[in-house]
Amino acid sequence: xxxxxxxxxxxxxxxxxxxEVRWCPGCGDYSILKQVETLLxxxxxxxxxxxxxxxxxxxxxxxxxxxxxGIHGIHGRAPAIVSGLRSVRPDLSVWMITGDGDxxxxxxxxxxxxxxxxxxxxxxxxxxxxxxxxxxxxxxxSPEGAVTRSTPMGSIDxxxxxxxxxxxxxxxxIARAMDRDPKQLxxxxxxxDAHRGASMVEIYQNCNVFNDGAFxxxxxxxTKPMHTLFVxxxxxxxxxxxxxxxxxxxxxxxxxxxxGPDFSPNDCxxxxxxxxxxxxxxxxxxxxxRKENAFPRPFGVFYVNDRxxxxxxxNAQVARARELxxxxxxxxxxxxxxxxxxx
Amino acid sequence: xxxxxxHKHIEERENVVILxxxxxxxxxxxxxxxxxxxNALFGNDxxxxxxxxxxxxxxxxxxxxxxxxxxxxxxxxIFTPGDQSDVxxxxxxxxxxxNLSKLKKGGIIIANSDGFDPKNLRLAGYPExxxxxxxxxxxxxxxxxxxxxxxxxxxxxxxxxxxKEKDRCKNMFVLGFINWMYSRSLDNSEAFLQRKFSKQPDIxxxxxxxxxxxxxxxxxxxxxxxxxxxxxxxxxxxxxxSITGNQGIALGLVAAAxxxxxxxxxxxxxxxxASDILHELSxxxxxxxKTFQAEDEIAAICSAIxxxxxxxxxxxxxxxxxxxLKGEALGLAVMLxxxxxxxxxxxxxxxxxxxxxxxxxxxxxxxxxxxxxxPVPVIAASTPIDCFEMVFEAAQIALECMTPVxxxxxxxxxxxxxxxxxxxxKDLGAIxxxxxxxxxxxxxxxxxxxxLFHMTEPFLPYVxxxxxxxxxxxxxxxxxxxxxxxxxxxxxxxxxxxxxxxHEKMVRLRADKVARIADRFxxxxxxxxxxxxxxxxxxxxSTYGAIRTAALRLQEEGHAVAHVHLRHxxxxxxxxxxxxxRYDRVLVPEMNSxxxxxxxxxxxxxxARGLNKVQGMPFTSEEVHAAAMEMLRTPTPAEA
Numbered sequence: 001x002x003x004x005x006x007x008x009x010x011x012x013x014x015x016x017x018x019x020e021v022r023w024c025p026g027c028g029d030y031s032i033l034k035q036v037e038t039l040l041x042x043x044x045x046x047x048x049x050x051x052x053x054x055x056x057x058x059x060x061x062x063x064x065x066x067x068x069x070g071i072h073g074i075h076g077r078a079p080a081i082v083s084g085l086r087s088v089r090p091d092l093s094v095w096m097i098t099g100d101g102d103x104x105x106x107x108x109x110x111x112x113x114x115x116x117x118x119x120x121x122x123x124x125x126x127x128x129x130x131x132x133x134x135x136x137x138x139x140x141x142s143p144e145g146a147v148t149r150s151t152p153m154g155s156i157d158x159x160x161x162x163x164x165x166x167x168x169x170x171x172x173x174i175a176r177a178m179d180r181d182p183k184q185l186x187x188x189x190x191x192x193d194a195h196r197g198a199s200m201v202e203i204y205q206n207c208n209v210f211n212d213g214a215f216x217x218x219x220x221x222x223t224k225p226m227h228t229l230f231v232x233x234x235x236x237x238x239x240x241x242x243x244x245x246x247x248x249x250x251x252x253x254x255x256x257x258x259x260g261p262d263f264s265p266n267d268c269x270x271x272x273x274x275x276x277x278x279x280x281x282x283x284x285x286x287x288x289x290r291k292e293n294a295f296p297r298p299f300g301v302f303y304v305n306d307r308x309x310x311x312x313x314x315n316a317q318v319a320r321a322r323e324l325x326x327x328x329x330x331x332x333x334x335x336x337x338x339x340x341x342x343x
Numbered sequence: 344x345x346x347x348x349x350h351k352h353i354e355e356r357e358n359v360v361i362l363x364x365x366x367x368x369x370x371x372x373x374x375x376x377x378x379x380x381x382n383a384l385f386g387n388d389x390x391x392x393x394x395x396x397x398x399x400x401x402x403x404x405x406x407x408x409x410x411x412x413x414x415x416x417x418x419x420x421i422f423t424p425g426d427q428s429d430v431x432x433x434x435x436x437x438x439x440x441x442n443l444s445k446l447k448k449g450g451i452i453i454a455n456s457d458g459f460d461p462k463n464l465r466l467a468g469y470p471e472x473x474x475x476x477x478x479x480x481x482x483x484x485x486x487x488x489x490x491x492x493x494x495x496x497x498x499x500x501x502x503x504x505x506x507k508e509k510d511r512c513k514n515m516f517v518l519g520f521i522n523w524m525y526s527r528s529l530d531n532s533e534a535f536l537q538r539k540f541s542k543q544p545d546i547x548x549x550x551x552x553x554x555x556x557x558x559x560x561x562x563x564x565x566x567x568x569x570x571x572x573x574x575x576x577x578x579x580x581x582x583x584x585s586i587t588g589n590q591g592i593a594l595g596l597v598a599a600a601x602x603x604x605x606x607x608x609x610x611x612x613x614x615x616x617a618s619d620i621l622h623e624l625s626x627x628x629x630x631x632x633k634t635f636q637a638e639d640e641i642a643a644i645c646s647a648i649x650x651x652x653x654x655x656x657x658x659x660x661x662x663x664x665x666x667x668l669k670g671e672a673l674g675l676a677v678m679l680x681x682x683x684x685x686x687x688x689x690x691x692x693x694x695x696x697x698x699x700x701x702x703x704x705x706x707x708x709x710x711x712x713x714x715x716x717x718p719v720p721v722i723a724a725s726t727p728i729d730c731f732e733m734v735f736e737a738a739q740i741a742l743e744c745m746t747p748v749x750x751x752x753x754x755x756x757x758x759x760x761x762x763x764x765x766x767x768x769k770d771l772g773a774i775x776x777x778x779x780x781x782x783x784x785x786x787x788x789x790x791x792x793x794x795l796f797h798m799t800e801p802f803l804p805y806v807x808x809x810x811x812x813x814x815x816x817x818x819x820x821x822x823x824x825x826x827x828x829x830x831x832x833x834x835x836x837x838x839x840x841x842x843x844x845x846h847e848k849m850v851r852l853r854a855d856k857v858a859r860i861a862d863r864f865x866x867x868x869x870x871x872x873x874x875x876x877x878x879x880x881x882x883x884x885s886t887y888g889a890i891r892t893a894a895l896r897l898q899e900e901g902h903a904v905a906h907v908h909l910r911h912x913x914x915x916x917x918x919x920x921x922x923x924x925r926y927d928r929v930l931v932p933e934m935n936s937x938x939x940x941x942x943x944x945x946x947x948x949x950x951a952r953g954l955n956k957v958q959g960m961p962f963t964s965e966e967v968h969a970a971a972m973e974m975l976r977t978p979t980p981a982e983a
Binding site for chain 1 (some may be wrong): 384630643650766768
């Protein structure tokens, strides 16, 4: 997102609305709401210049809890509402709240098209690998074998790798964060906000009622170092408190190495968030963490590209048409190019 | 020109119907629309009916591949493309076979004899050995068989083009010949070619030569002793242009956005027969028009909702199947109470149905086709010109009453053209949305707004004015931040509410608002006929011309028959109840199985009878006339 405003914001703006927040106690959504509120407060942006658009699902109640403009839309269609709004209002800061069912199942078609068009919006995809609002069916990100209310014998559907899907749709900003690491979440959100274009942030969010602990291996202090990889632009890919790293072989295959006598951090793959091809590999680090020798799951900003936004191109065409033909003259339009007179 | 014509006899005609027919690749639509243009410029009243196959290039020479363009032009007022044609131009055997039933007995057939070789006859399904042009089966008609292919090739003998390109000029030969036959100069057609092919001098030259050759052929050939003349029509004085229904919709939308001082946003997914609206609007970006070819029908309407939320005039259009997909989002727009124009260019259904054929079978879909009680005003256009006026009204209602509005058109008027004495921009009505001042708008005109809603603290997005309309606050307006959504909302505050009594209240408030839109309508007016009598014919949409023609004839014949054509289908015009009572019988002709009839019966307890045709083809005035006569002969419902 690119909107900035030159005026000095009031000291402390409260972005909370007067509505009672109604997520289940202990839901990961609270943490995300808190980080977004903090970010907005720090951004100095005016409340009235911000719009939150959501679809349907637990996370999609989000707009009701902020004192900004907002639409709680219909299932899966938030990207389309956003695209129309951005087309006519490039001045606003637009945020989209969605979930794994909303964005990847019913709204799968819209999300890929929004990304390829590069509509300028900050997308927060709350991924909890379950349908919460409908009480516990498997989602398009639930792992194979997931036992849920609609899959008593285990899910037989292969899940999406969301970031690989978004990379395939040529998203211009791809990042991953988690509800239980608020500091990293806020940093990623700030980066997303600063990006001009569609900023896609997948947030691992714990549904403590229907899928508790789905991401525990990434959030638990004991397992987190071995199973997570925090990428930073210009820095080598290291994890496990600096004892392990990832390098790329000459066949362009990633490999885990032990940092020590044989390898130093200098041997590791250095993260370049502007590298299109490396980003395509990075999003593929998506092993089942319970598998032996699994790659750690990367978090942070994977990829950034400054492609021109959809609304910039649209408005440029409008401006160009005005340059070529002049401001629309309604009488000329009504008469058309060929007329005849009677009488 | 006159000096070459001395030996030909000229007969005057009041009106003429020509049906051009050929393979869908023969350039039939172009030939027809060019001759239409020439006649309109000459001062005739015209009405057209393009009728083409759903396949882009259906198998050559087959009945499935026949494309037709019917033109009715006259020195009198014209209301329809004509029931039956006086002249049938058949470029091949299939075109003749498919259209012979639409030619008047004694009519003229102009046949391209090259299209009647054994292969074409076989493809058209003629029995072995049949030779329709020569075997006497067409004895009731005047047949002119011309080898158009050969004559075109001869005319282009020294033009450096391939045979395929040369053969593409056949339609210009035919156009030239028809121009001769109806005593029209070639100036208009030549000017058209000049515009179209200015960058391809070879093609331009070939087409001009073929055009001239066709004209000269009529002039010099001994076969043709008679040509015809249709004098200009006594049209109201003024400046005219030609317009199709879809053009009318596109221009009406631009005009409405301009009058409201808003940008126009048009979200659309390609679908026959609505796509031409997208094509036309995408050419008018200098009016601040933003077109968005969405990934699907749902995205098309949702993007329009997003644009409306941002303060533009949000519009989407489609045809029946696409409208079905938009249903849920339309319900959202009802719930949000946000301006939105949804246009349905109806075609034959259900499902994919008859994509290129016309029907009026989406009326119930428009009025009822949503979950929950989701009232949407439904209005309908009856002619190409009316498309302009009705879409303007649709935008006016949507923007001033904060509601989605459905406009119904259909394939028949979407592609049909008529001369239009277009209005001046200054004569178009004003459009004043219920903005909350101060306002941000895309033009200076937007600054002048009604101050119906004063700022309340906190701002109440669902407080209503005396018409039941809520205020429109736009993102960017300080102190008015509010959230809207598809969940039921509390009266006034718009906060989410599951309160049972509040829900019923909101259902009623939304219904009342839509019902009160009828207060805006002008008093109902008969199209023709006495203000009480034996029979009232009630029509809607594109059946207008056929019903008008039939009603005028019935009145001329001395029957107490009147015609009313409904523009407002939901809610109905308030005067309709009283009007229906003043006639002994009510006839409702529709290109469906009786959808308006059932609405009328339910609303007014009137014993309306139907004339129903579901063939993908418009009514002929003869059909309407016959049904009316039949009804006049039967006892009135009261007597029976």
